[in-house]
Amino acid sequence: MIIDDQYYDLIIVGTGAGGGTLAQKLAPTGKKILILERGDFMPLEEQNRTNVDIFKRERYHAPEQWYDSAGEPFSPQMNYAVGGNTKIYGAALLRFRERDFETVKHQAGVSPEWCVKYSDFEPYYTEAEMLYKVHGQIAIDPTEPPHSADYPFPALVQTPEIAEISEAIAKLGLHPSPLPLGLTREDDDPTNDAEVSGIIPALKHPHVTLKTGAKVVYLHTNPSGRGVKGVEAEIGGQSYLFLADIVVLACGAVNSAALLLRSASDRHPQGLANSSQLVGRNLMKSLMTVVVQLSRKANSGVFQKTLCVNDFYGGDANFPYPMGHIYNSGGLLADPIFAEAPPLLSSLAKFMPEFGLKQLATRSIGWWIQTEDLPDSHNRVRVEGKKLLIEYTSNNSEAHDRLIYRWTDLLKSVEKNLKGLQQGMVHPRGEVPIQVVANQCGTCRFGNDPTTSVLDPNCRTHEVDNLYVVDSSFFPSNASVSPALTIMANALRVGEHLIERLR
Numbered sequence: 001m002i003i004d005d006q007y008y009d010l011i012i013v014g015t016g017a018g019g020g021t022l023a024q025k026l027a028p029t030g031k032k033i034l035i036l037e038r039g040d041f042m043p044l045e046e047q048n049r050t051n052v053d054i055f056k057r058e059r060y061h062a063p064e065q066w067y068d069s070a071g072e073p074f075s076p077q078m079n080y081a082v083g084g085n086t087k088i089y090g091a092a093l094l095r096f097r098e099r100d101f102e103t104v105k106h107q108a109g110v111s112p113e114w115c116v117k118y119s120d121f122e123p124y125y126t127e128a129e130m131l132y133k134v135h136g137q138i139a140i141d142p143t144e145p146p147h148s149a150d151y152p153f154p155a156l157v158q159t160p161e162i163a164e165i166s167e168a169i170a171k172l173g174l175h176p177s178p179l180p181l182g183l184t185r186e187d188d189d190p191t192n193d194a195e196v197s198g199i200i201p202a203l204k205h206p207h208v209t210l211k212t213g214a215k216v217v218y219l220h221t222n223p224s225g226r227g228v229k230g231v232e233a234e235i236g237g238q239s240y241l242f243l244a245d246i247v248v249l250a251c252g253a254v255n256s257a258a259l260l261l262r263s264a265s266d267r268h269p270q271g272l273a274n275s276s277q278l279v280g281r282n283l284m285k286s287l288m289t290v291v292v293q294l295s296r297k298a299n300s301g302v303f304q305k306t307l308c309v310n311d312f313y314g315g316d317a318n319f320p321y322p323m324g325h326i327y328n329s330g331g332l333l334a335d336p337i338f339a340e341a342p343p344l345l346s347s348l349a350k351f352m353p354e355f356g357l358k359q360l361a362t363r364s365i366g367w368w369i370q371t372e373d374l375p376d377s378h379n380r381v382r383v384e385g386k387k388l389l390i391e392y393t394s395n396n397s398e399a400h401d402r403l404i405y406r407w408t409d410l411l412k413s414v415e416k417n418l419k420g421l422q423q424g425m426v427h428p429r430g431e432v433p434i435q436v437v438a439n440q441c442g443t444c445r446f447g448n449d450p451t452t453s454v455l456d457p458n459c460r461t462h463e464v465d466n467l468y469v470v471d472s473s474f475f476p477s478n479a480s481v482s483p484a485l486t487i488m489a490n491a492l493r494v495g496e497h498l499i500e501r502l503r
């Protein structure tokens with residue numbers, strides 16, 4: 001193994017929503033920072049999501065296999081590149097709702113209270129919205145939590161097709177609102193991501209170094225086991241050891257947990273920082289189903305996700321439990337998550353044999369129904385030698401199914417009032433399979449008690465003094481809205497703590 005001759009103040013592993021945002025926050029301190037990223041910079045043409053080819057090429061799948069509970073291999077929808085999964089995300093940047101930080105009773109169980117509350121996160125949400133240039137509008141959605149500042153940019157104007165549908169939904173007494181979106185306003189790649197707003201600005205500081213193609217495989221501790229001493233990475237087939245005072249993992253909830261489990265040693269026989277045995281457990285990934293509505297008129301087929309409805313977030317008169325969040329998809333075929341729904345494609349083909357892929361893209365509107373899944377210690381990441389296993393059974397499905405039915409009923413009413421939409425149609429739908437781990441979280445939950453959590457409230461491991469995790473692993477519960485803004489805000493919050501510590 002080659003020992004790098006530099007000594008760093010801090011190493012960040014991973015450049016996605018957590019790692020990229022943290023790098024940007026810490027770079028101005030002048031401290032010597034090394035960022036290790038297993039992927040490379042993503043070529044621009046790979047970032048073009050408006051291509052029907054996504055279906056055929058599994059473009060955004062990692063070149064590796066994971067295994068499900070039955071031992072079946074699958075290739076996960078993971079993007080290993082500078083910017084991580086934010087390079088392919090939809091940039092819908094929503095705050096978790098105030099109640100998401102509290103104990104919430106669901107039909108299928110309870111989502112636990114967070115040790116840090118919405119009011120603690122609020123200033124960092126505001127900072128993250130500035131950093132990622134979020135375009136939104138506060139006052140429409142009744143579930144929108146309090147903001148200390150308005151969105152930094154006005155909401156995107158809806159396309160005529162979506163504006164018409166939004167009005168029809170509002171007439172039914174609901175509150176459709178613009179989906180807050182992180183945008184650069186540049187035509188070739190309009191979404192704002194952790195490379196653009198995190199890594200590129202961080203690298204402008206001379207003491208920040210990025211090594212790409214650097215896959216971290218093991219964390220070495222000092223003899224007492226209380227501190228990480230060295231980070232071992234594979235670069236171009238060669239092993240390197242990097243040394244630093246502080247190490248921060250931001251590999252994503254699955255890979256950070258796997259790295260800790262693989263870093264077992266005499267002092268940490270169950271995996272690093274894992275005497276609670278919670279590393280890898282309580283994996284959540286959201287219940288997600290897309291429902292398709294057909295239009296009589298052709299649309300461009302490439303519009304962004306732009307609209308959301310949260311009227312059923314806490315339930316409705318017939319179901320007094322949380323149900324979830326609804327948003328329109330980007331152009332159906334341009335949505336990498338939709339690319340994961342081959343069963344949906346075959347049902348579309350069955351119900352609408354006259355439609356080819358191209359026509360579907362330009363005549364359809366997709367609606368994503370997203371419901372929180374609940375932490376369950378049996379849902380977990382496990383490693384067996386080089387194998388990475390995802391043992392996951394979804395829960396809270398009654399809430400999800402009810403929301404799907406509620407929404408498809410509502411779409412029928414909308415269709416009666418709008419001539420441009422197909423009427424009396426069946427709404428084909430497809431649920432995402434195991435390989436969609438877009439909203440993975442929860443595998444190293446934070447909390448005050450070392451017996452029931454892996455990380456403390458500052459996202460430092462309870463057991464290893466200089467080891468932190470700032471990706472989505474820290475979530476004790478999932479919300480129904482998407483996770484990225486909360487990961488970014490948390491990285492900024494932890495960044496403030498690290499700035500103090502580095503002083």
Ligand SMILES: Cc1cc2nc3c(=O)[nH]c(=O)nc-3n(C[C@H](O)[C@H](O)[C@H](O)COP(=O)(O)OP(=O)(O)OC[C@H]3O[C@@H](n4cnc5c(N)ncnc54)[C@H](O)[C@@H]3O)c2cc1C
Binds near residue numbers: 337
């Ligand atoms: C298709 C798609 C659409 C999405 N749309 C939205 C959306 O609209 N809104 C939203 O809020 N969320 C969305 N998400 C989810 C969002 O992208 C993730 O929640 C977020 O990126 C997770 O951030 P993270 O820091 O936890 O991990 P990631 O962003 O996945 O970053 C992890 C990084 O670590 C690197 N890495 C992993 N292992 C190692 C290792 N061993 N050594 C070195 N580097 C390593 C990876 O290459 C990657 O760069 C979407 C996700 C997908 C896939």
